[in-house]
Amino acid sequence: MTLRTAEAYLRGLRDGRVVYFRGERVPDVTAHPFLRLGAEHTALDFHLAEDAAYRDLVVVEDPDARRPISRYFLIPRNAGDLLARHRLIETVTRAGQSFVPLVKEIGTDALFALMIVGAHLERAGASYLERVRRFYAHCRDGDLTMAGAQTDVKGDRTLRPHQQPNPDAYVHVVEERGDGVVVRGAKAHTTNAVFADEIIVLPTRAMGPEDRAFAVAFAVPANARGLRFIASPRGFSARSVFDNPLSAPRKTVESLTIFDDVFVPWERVFLNGEWQAAGALAKIFVEFHRFTAISYKPPLLELLLGAAALMAEYNGIAAAGHVRDKLAQLVMYLETVRGLTKAAAQGCRLREGIAVPDVALTNAAKYYFAWHYHEMVRAVQDIAGGLVVTAPMEEDWQNPETRRDMERFFTGSGGVSAEDRLRAANLVRDLTASDLGGYLEVLAIHAEGSLETQKLTVLMDTDLEPYKAYAKRVAGIAAEAGTPARVPHG
Ligand SMILES: Cc1cc2nc3c(=O)[nH]c(=O)nc-3n(C[C@H](O)[C@H](O)[C@H](O)COP(=O)(O)OP(=O)(O)OC[C@H]3O[C@@H](n4cnc5c(N)ncnc54)[C@H](O)[C@@H]3O)c2cc1C
Structure with missing residues (x-):
């Protein structure tokens, strides 16, 4: 089977x-x-695979399957593979328009992790690896979409899963049968699961021996x-x-994903009790x-950055010192995150033959x-001005009487039309001061941990x-035998 079309993907939902x-x-x-707009957004991966301008990036020849696959499924073997990903x-x-589809990205992240842990478990005598490989091939060959459901609802954060007064605060196995397991509980905040073919479930934390029933990983069709x-x-x-050029036409949808005694056949169980x-x-x-x-x-x-620079130009303040300072900070913010990401790919380490991005650099970039996200939002809002939250709305723009006033009073610097200035202000509001703006701030803090x-x-x-050994040497403190002589990157 080759890659699916967007139409076939949507039909599958x-x-x-x-x-x-x-x-x-x-x-x-x-x-x-509403949900249709979310489904059309997640179909983007399929549309781009059909688009000649993107095809080389999205589609790759798989060395194992020896045919074209979606690049998301390419198991990264080196820095080049991670950089392409x-x-x-x-x-x-x-x-x-700045929204990730997240129906192949997160699922393949989960599959790579299951392959690495499956290989460890294999050596410890637990045979999950072959199942993981078969499930991976099923997703790759069917060009499927997968949501990643890791975050449990958790209840009291200080208690371990088995200590929770609500026994369903963490997804767990309630019955083992000859043909599989039955699971119960719920995962929170699962992005675009309602638009995925498969839901891959992983544990959200370290567990102890009493948490055995909660140490479970599996996949089920949606x-x-x-x-x-x-x-x-x-x-x-x-x-x-x-009014909302970003959040009106596109939707991202999180769900409370509830497992009410869901049966999972053994071939889809990837961890069961190995706490x-x-x-x-x-x-x-x-x-x-x-x-x-x-x-x-x-x-x-x-x-x-673009919205801030545009508003600076439209308001005639682009040359002001404090504005240039804020724009420079926005550029450095963007390039630091991107630079660390590339460095994380280049510094990858092989684990079980799979390239894992450098852990410290990846986490440094995310952190x-x-x-700094809220600080950068403040800079954008400062440059853009109060119009961002006080501008009349589309209905006023559509009414010829009020539109005349808007056209008269909202023109910008250098002859910029009121419409362009309003559209730029609306973009800033949608990004920073709307329902979406608040969502993006919380997403920045919590999503991905x-x-x-x-x-x-x-x-x-x-x-x-x-x-510590380096500090001791410089401080003149005697080194103990066997302490490493060099810092890792020195
Ligand atoms: C937009 C969005 C999309 C997401 N998408 C997904 C997804 O697709 N799949 C998925 O699995 N998850 C997803 N998540 C979940 C995300 O990973 C979690 O929100 C994140 O891990 C934080 O967990 P929490 O929301 O339960 O908050 P908490 O973990 O409750 O965090 C709240 C505060 O409590 C603190 N805290 C927690 N436990 C302790 C403790 N024991 N001791 C002291 N302090 C503690 C934290 O440090 C934090 O300050 C998404 C989240 C968002 C916001």
């Missing part, structure tokens, strides 16, 4: 999946007035019996493309997934992006001993 939206059951996500994600996101989604429109409530592997699987998944994250962030930062998790990951992955 009409499979009886149980989706609720604003209190109502949705019979067909591709026909629903980064370029693909950045390009698709830019084509999506129309599996007992699986249902409560889809959220948050961030994307806008309808007018004039020692849960933390490693969670961590290796985010090592790939944060690389995906920092690959899809730049187009949003490009838009922030740097998240920590909240701030503290990046610090935890960096410290877990960094051996501090060589640095």
Whole structure:
């Protein structure tokens, strides 16, 4: 089978999946007035594969399958593969007006992590690797879309899964049968799961021996019996493309993904009770997934920079010192995130033959992006002015009487028309001060793991001993035998 068309992908979503939206059951996500826009957005990967301008980036000859596959499925073997993956994600996101489709990116991140952990488990006597490989081939050969459902609803964050008063706070196995397992619980915030063919479920944290039932990874089709989604429109409530040029025409949809005694056949179970592997699987998944994250962030930062520069020009302040200072900071912010991402690809390490992006650089990029995001939004809002939140709306623009006033009073510097200036201000509002603007701020902090998790990951992955030994040498403190002589990058 070759790559699917966008039409075939959308047809596949009409499979009886149980989706609720604003209190109502949705019979067909591709026909629903809101969700349809989300499905059309996630179809972007398929459209680009058919477009001659993008085909070489999206489609690649697979050395294993010996035929063209979607590049997302290419198992990265070196820095070049990771750099091409980064370029693909950045390009698709830019084509999506700064919104990543996230129906192949996150699923393949999960598959690569399952392959690495599967190889470890194989050596420890647990045979999951062959199942993972078969499931990977099923997704690759069918050119399928996959959501990644990792984040549990969790309940009390200080309690371990088995200690939770609500036994369903973490997805867990409630029954083992001859032919598979039955799982119960819910995953939160699952992006675009309602537009995916498969839902890949991973543990969200390290587990102890009493958490055995919660140490579970598996995949189910989106129309599996007992699986249902409560889809959220948050961030994307806008309808007018004039007022909200980003969030009105495109939608991203998170869901509460509920597993109400869902049966999973053995060939789709990738972890079942091996609690020692849960933390490693969670961590290796985010090592790939944060690389995906920092690959899809730049187009949003490009838009922030572009919108700020445009408003500076339209308001006649482009040459002002404080404006140039803020624009320079926006450029450095963008290029630091992108530069760290490329460096993370170049510094990859092979694990089980799969190239894993440099962990410290990936997490540094994600953290740097998240920590400075609100500061950059402040710079854009400062440059753009109050019109961003006080401008009359599209209805006023459509009424000839009020439009005349708007045309008279909202013209910009150098003869810029009121319409262009309003459109630029509307872009800034949608990016920074709308339903979407608030959503993007929370996304910056929490998506792909909240701030503290990046610090935890960096410290877990960094051996501090060589640095201490270096400090000792410089301080004149006697070194103990066997301490490393050089810092890792020295
Ligand atoms: C837009 C968006 C899209 C997302 N998409 C996906 C997706 O597709 N798939 C998926 O699986 N997940 C997804 N997520 C989930 C995301 O990974 C989580 O939101 C993130 O990991 C934080 O988890 P949380 O929301 O439960 O917040 P919490 O983990 O509850 O974090 C809130 C605060 O509590 C702190 N905290 C948590 N536990 C402790 C503790 N034990 N001790 C001290 N402090 C603690 C945190 O550091 C943070 O400051 C998405 C999130 C967003 C916002």
